[in-house]
Amino acid sequence: MSLLVNINGKYCKGDQARVSVFDRGFLYGDSVYEVVRTYGGIPFAVSEHLDRFVRSAARLEIQLPERSWLEEQIDETIKAAGNPESYCRIIVTRGSGPITLDPTVARNPMTVLIVKELEPFADWMYTQGIKVAIPTIRRNHPAALDPAIKSGNYLNSVLALGEAKRAGFDDALLLGTQGRITEATSANVFLCRQGTLYTPTLQTGILQGVTRGLIIQIAKQLGIECKECDLYLEDLEKTDEVMLTGTLKEVMPVVQVGQQTIGDGSPGPLTHKLKQSLRTLALARVQARSN
Numbered sequence: 024m025s026l027l028v029n030i031n032g033k034y035c036k037g038d039q040a041r042v043s044v045f046d047r048g049f050l051y052g053d054s055v056y057e058v059v060r061t062y063g064g065i066p067f068a069v070s071e072h073l074d075r076f077v078r079s080a081a082r083l084e085i086q087l088p089e090r091s092w093l094e095e096q097i098d099e100t101i102k103a104a105g106n107p108e109s110y111c112r113i114i115v116t117r118g119s120g121p122i123t124l125d126p127t128v129a130r131n132p133m134t135v136l137i138v139k140e141l142e143p144f145a146d147w148m149y150t151q152g153i154k155v156a157i158p159t160i161r162r163n164h165p166a167a168l169d170p171a172i173k174s175g176n177y178l179n180s181v182l183a184l185g186e187a188k189r190a191g192f193d194d195a196l197l198l199g200t201q202g203r204i205t206e207a208t209s210a211n212v213f214l215c216r217q218g219t220l221y222t223p224t225l226q227t228g229i230l231q232g233v234t235r236g237l238i239i240q241i242a243k244q245l246g247i248e249c250k251e252c253d254l255y256l257e258d259l260e261k262t263d264e265v266m267l268t269g270t271l272k273e274v275m276p277v278v279q280v281g282q283q284t285i286g287d288g289s290p291g292p293l294t295h296k297l298k299q300s301l302r303t304l305a306l307a308r309v310q311a312r313s314n
């Protein structure tokens with residue numbers, strides 16, 4: 024299936040895609056990005072993703088192309104790639120110029136879209152649940168590099184995931200500098216106790232996940248109470264279910280956090296129900312968009 028790259032509106036095959044080594048995205052991670060996926064071949068939640076893209080770019084003072092142009096490029100590149108289901112990464116860098124940290128001298132911002140076939144996570148991750156480590160590295164403090172900004176600098180997550188993988192875990196759940204549970208390396212987290220959902224507040228210093236927002240909305244519709252609050256490792260002892268949420272993971276069960284087994288060590292019913300409900304909502308929304 025096809026991998027298609029769009030650089031500033033021009034398509035090229037994956038193995039022919041080239042960008043300048045002087046681009047600040049390459050030199051400093053001085054860029055913003057989003058990942059959109061399709062359901063039934065149609066891009067899902069583009070509006071929410073672009074809202075966050077605009078917020079991230081504004082925080083870094085990176086100039087984005089027109090929103091309508093971005094929407095068009097997402098639709099057209101996905102169509103041109105022709106996969107049954109697509110992964111679409113949209114990157115805008117500050118551009119290039121002399122090698123200096125000074126962002127004010129950057130020129131020629133670059134927009135890159137990478138579209139490839141969506142590769143679902145392994146089935147066992149949903150049927151058996153995954154194990155997440157509590158790494159020694161903490162989530163970036165919001166006053167230093169705010170995790171709410173989806174920038175091209177993911178070293179905080181890269182280091183956490185490396186530590187987790189080397190210790191035999193599937194992912195990492197990062198604590199903030201004050202010991203609060205924040206999020207996984209590329210997903211938000213929800214805890215469930217006695218039928219109530221709990222998730223860290225945005226003030227904890229996390230990415231405002233599009234899926235997180237949808238799960239909060241779905242929980243409301245299903246009459247499930249969802250509290251945004253401070254959460255600590257001790258809270259896991261009395262937790263029945265833990266789940267990660269993200270565009271690609273959707274709703275993924277976690278059955279072990281560090282050395283702590285969650286509930287009875289198998290995925291719980293609420294995780295399953297929320298995953299099904301998210302799928303239903305996504306399919307209904309893309310169908311409405313295609314009519």
Ligand SMILES: Cc1ncc(COP(=O)(O)O)c(C=O)c1O
Binds near residue numbers: 206233235270
């Ligand atoms: C650090 C982090 N948190 C949470 C998420 C989940 O966000 P979304 O649901 O918008 O995919 C992501 C997704 O990339 C992420 O990188």
